[in-house]
Amino acid sequence: MMQKYQYAIPAGLIALLGLWVAYVSYTQSPAAAFAFPRLVSAVFVVLAIWTFVKAIREGGEQDGGFTRAELFKIVPGMIVSAIYVFWGAKFFGFYTGTTITFFILLSLYDPADHRLAKSWVKRVIITAGFMAVMYCLFALILNVYTPREIWS
Amino acid sequence: MEFLYYFDEVFTLWAFSMLLLGTVFGLILGATPGLSPTMAVALAIPFTFKMEPAHGLILLGALYSSTVAGGAVSAILLKIPGAPANIATTLDGHAMAKDGDGKRALQLSFLASLFGGVSGVLLLIFATPILAKWALVFGPSESFWIAILGVTIIGTLGSTSVIKGLLAGCIGLWISTIGFDDILGTQRFIFHSSLAGGINIIPALIGLFAIPQVIAMFAKGRSHEDMEVLEIKPHPLRKAIREVASRTRALGIGTAVGSIIGLIPGVGGQIAGLVAYDQTRNFSPERAKFGTGHPEGIIAAESANNAMVGPSLVPLLTLSIPGSPTAAVLLGGLIIHGIFPGPNIFREYPQVVWPFINSMLIGQVLMCVFGLMIAGAAAHVARVPRSVMAAVVLALAVFGSYSVQLSMDDVFVMLILGTGMYFLERYGYSAAPLVLGLILGPIAEGNFVEGAMIAAAQNGIGPYFFTGSLNLTLIAIVVGSIAYSVWLELKNRQERAA
Numbered sequence: 001m002m003q004k005y006q007y008a009i010p011a012g013l014i015a016l017l018g019l020w021v022a023y024v025s026y027t028q029s030p031a032a033a034f035a036f037p038r039l040v041s042a043v044f045v046v047l048a049i050w051t052f053v054k055a056i057r058e059g060g061e062q063d064g065g066f067t068r069a070e071l072f073k074i075v076p077g078m079i080v081s082a083i084y085v086f087w088g089a090k091f092f093g094f095y096t097g098t099t100i101t102f103f104i105l106l107s108l109y110d111p112a113d114h115r116l117a118k119s120w121v122k123r124v125i126i127t128a129g130f131m132a133v134m135y136c137l138f139a140l141i142l143n144v145y146t147p148r149e150i151w152s
Numbered sequence: 153m154e155f156l157y158y159f160d161e162v163f164t165l166w167a168f169s170m171l172l173l174g175t176v177f178g179l180i181l182g183a184t185p186g187l188s189p190t191m192a193v194a195l196a197i198p199f200t201f202k203m204e205p206a207h208g209l210i211l212l213g214a215l216y217s218s219t220v221a222g223g224a225v226s227a228i229l230l231k232i233p234g235a236p237a238n239i240a241t242t243l244d245g246h247a248m249a250k251d252g253d254g255k256r257a258l259q260l261s262f263l264a265s266l267f268g269g270v271s272g273v274l275l276l277i278f279a280t281p282i283l284a285k286w287a288l289v290f291g292p293s294e295s296f297w298i299a300i301l302g303v304t305i306i307g308t309l310g311s312t313s314v315i316k317g318l319l320a321g322c323i324g325l326w327i328s329t330i331g332f333d334d335i336l337g338t339q340r341f342i343f344h345s346s347l348a349g350g351i352n353i354i355p356a357l358i359g360l361f362a363i364p365q366v367i368a369m370f371a372k373g374r375s376h377e378d379m380e381v382l383e384i385k386p387h388p389l390r391k392a393i394r395e396v397a398s399r400t401r402a403l404g405i406g407t408a409v410g411s412i413i414g415l416i417p418g419v420g421g422q423i424a425g426l427v428a429y430d431q432t433r434n435f436s437p438e439r440a441k442f443g444t445g446h447p448e449g450i451i452a453a454e455s456a457n458n459a460m461v462g463p464s465l466v467p468l469l470t471l472s473i474p475g476s477p478t479a480a481v482l483l484g485g486l487i488i489h490g491i492f493p494g495p496n497i498f499r500e501y502p503q504v505v506w507p508f509i510n511s512m513l514i515g516q517v518l519m520c521v522f523g524l525m526i527a528g529a530a531a532h533v534a535r536v537p538r539s540v541m542a543a544v545v546l547a548l549a550v551f552g553s554y555s556v557q558l559s560m561d562d563v564f565v566m567l568i569l570g571t572g573m574y575f576l577e578r579y580g581y582s583a584a585p586l587v588l589g590l591i592l593g594p595i596a597e598g599n600f601v602e603g604a605m606i607a608a609a610q611n612g613i614g615p616y617f618f619t620g621s622l623n624l625t626l627i628a629i630v631v632g633s634i635a636y637s638v639w640l641e642l643k644n645r646q647e648r649a650a
Contacts, residue, residue, distance in 0.1 A: 007579065010575065010576065010579045011579075014319065014323075017323075018322075021326050021341070024340075024341060028338075028340075030336060030338060032335070032336060032601075033333040033335070033336045033338035033340065034338075034340065035600070035601070035604065036329060036596070036597040036600050036601065037326065037329045037340060037341075039600070040322055040325045040326050040329070041326065043318075043322055044319070044322040044323070044325075044326060047315055047318055047319040047322060048319060048322075050315055051315055051316060051319055054315070065578060065579065066578060070371045073370060073371050073372070073373035074367055074370045074371050076370075077366075077367070077370035077542070078367065078370065078571070081366070081546060081567065082567070084546075084550070085550060085563055085564065085567045086564065086567075089550065089560070089563070090560060094550075094551070094554070098547050098550070098551075101543070101546070101547070102543045102544075102547055105539065105542060105543040105546065106539050106540060106543050108374075108539075109369070109370065109372075109373065109374055109538065109539035109542060110374065110537065110539040111374045111375060111537075111539070126540060130543075130544060130547070134547060134551065138551055138555065142199065142202065142555065144551070144554070144555040144558070145558060146551075146554065147560075
């Protein structure tokens with residue numbers, strides 16, 4: 001059942017997006033500013049509805065999709081990435097936020113045995129080395145100003 | 153022979169440094185499984201902002217060429233193609249490496265890449281000005297259809313599903329309209345204040361190409377990759393040179409197939425290697441040996457995927473239609489440096505375009521030299537753990553997106569688009585047509601609006617956009633490419649069902 005609906009859900013969401021784009025394009029003014037979006041949205045809606053109908057009819061026969069196990073592997077990494085981008089980078093400052101995120105991601109997905117002290121030392125060294133390169137590249141060479149909140 | 157006047161530009165300190173940097177990093181990135189040429193070029197664009205346009209493009213061009221060649225390293229040693237273009241290389245390359253001949257396979261691969269790459273760039277040098285002169289007759293209506301052709305051709309020929317390819321193109325075209333309208337200044341689709349300035353191309357490119365690969369690495373979890381440890385025996389270079397020179401059939405077929413496929417907009421390098429491999433096997437008296445470590449398999453595949461690189465820039469530079477997804481990202485790189493590809497490109501920006509093309513010629517030689525130098529140590533490069541790669545790419549994507557306008561909004565857009573693209577990719581949608589829609593959207597809209605104004609003063613929109621031999625030819629190609637792809641999809645479905 002889940003297999004069948006997992007194809008219809010993204011197709012349905014895209015169809016809804018297409019309908020919204022078409023609605024906005026055809027109801028907003030001045031018409032001249034929306035001439036090109038109207039053209040695009042007409043094709044968008046037709047293709048999106050076609051895909052949605054096809055997804056409902058063919059259901060689980062299509063290729064791709066997700067397994068529950070894959071989703072469980074993705075979720076921790078995505079949560080860490082989202083916290084980093086939407087909050088951590090600004091709150092801690094770019095370099096501190098990136099260091100913490102880099103180390104967490106490395107620890108989450110490193111296949112090495114976490115009970116070994118050696119594996120933790122290795123991860124600390126990789127993180128420190130990478131951050132030194134990033135600091136040289138962006139702060140010293142490219143002079144990119146980044147937020148340094150907790151250090152400012 | 154105008155290109156000869158700009159040859160010395162490649163040998164200035166900065167230009168040559170960028171060429172060296174792009175070549176070495178390209179080989180390393182290409183050799184790393186999971187880092188595609190498209191993603192490497194997208195991640196590198198922010199670093200080119202403060203550079204002279206010519207230097208920035210030289211860096212991007214060198215990265216493009218050498219990541220394709222470097223992808224052979226992991227294809228041969230790990231049986232994991234560094235890029236989709238190297239799929240065919242795994243067939244004989246890995247079989248040879250398993251027999252202890254990994255170094256020989258890498259030497260054959262880099263030498264064949266050199267031959268194919270140089271031939272492809274020569275085609276770029278001689279074919280581009282001819283096509284550019286021909287394209288000078290294009291007005292707004294033809295330019296509009298060209299932009300639409302770019303989106304449809306990559307959406308149909310470059311995708312597994314025609315409808316999903318076209319739909320992704322439409323999403324890209326729509327995203328390109330977000331922000332203020334250029335002519336009337338009207339707000340369009342601004343549902344959050346961070347979208348007021350529209351979607352910046354670079355964070356979007358980084359998100360669409362880099363973030364899906366980061367999440368794909370997350371999806372593999374903490375499992376060990378099945379990486380065999382292969383013994384790499386020494387192999388004299390002169391023997392490899394003699395071997396490549398004696399395999400003229402494989403070199404010829406690979407180079408010809410790669411060049412032709414590169415010229416066809418949207419098809420890209422993925423199929424160049426596979427088609428060349430297949431054709432070389434068909435013409436070989438030793439076809440039964442293919443797949444067991446036959447040198448012709450490696451030579452054909454690698455000469456083809458590097459011969460494709462130069463010609464894929466011919467439609468890009470003259471018509472704004474990229475020949476491959478990586479060329480689409482390069483188009484973004486050109487635009488952010490204020491260079492708008494088109495028929496006038498050689499008249500308006502010769503000081504940028506010719507050094508860029510010339511550098512790709514020199515870059516092929518550098519790529520081969522450095523590739524042969526790292527051949528022995530290549531196994532270490534190809535073994536960078538996935539957990540490290542995921543974290544490195546995420547951090548580079550965040551810093552790269554932020555540095556474009558020093559705006560966190562760009563970083564948010566990058567992550568949201570990238571995450572969305574990962575889920576779309578899992579359901580059969582491809583990033584390339586979406587990116588093409590995003591890049592070509594403003595060109596299509598600009599020409600559409602200009603054409604509509606001219607049409608209003610003449611006979612109306614219908615006759616203006618739908619009459620004239622050039623308009624009708626372009627419309628026929630758009631319809632033809634869609635019809636051909638639908639036929640191909642139906643045929644594949646029938647074959648699968650049978």
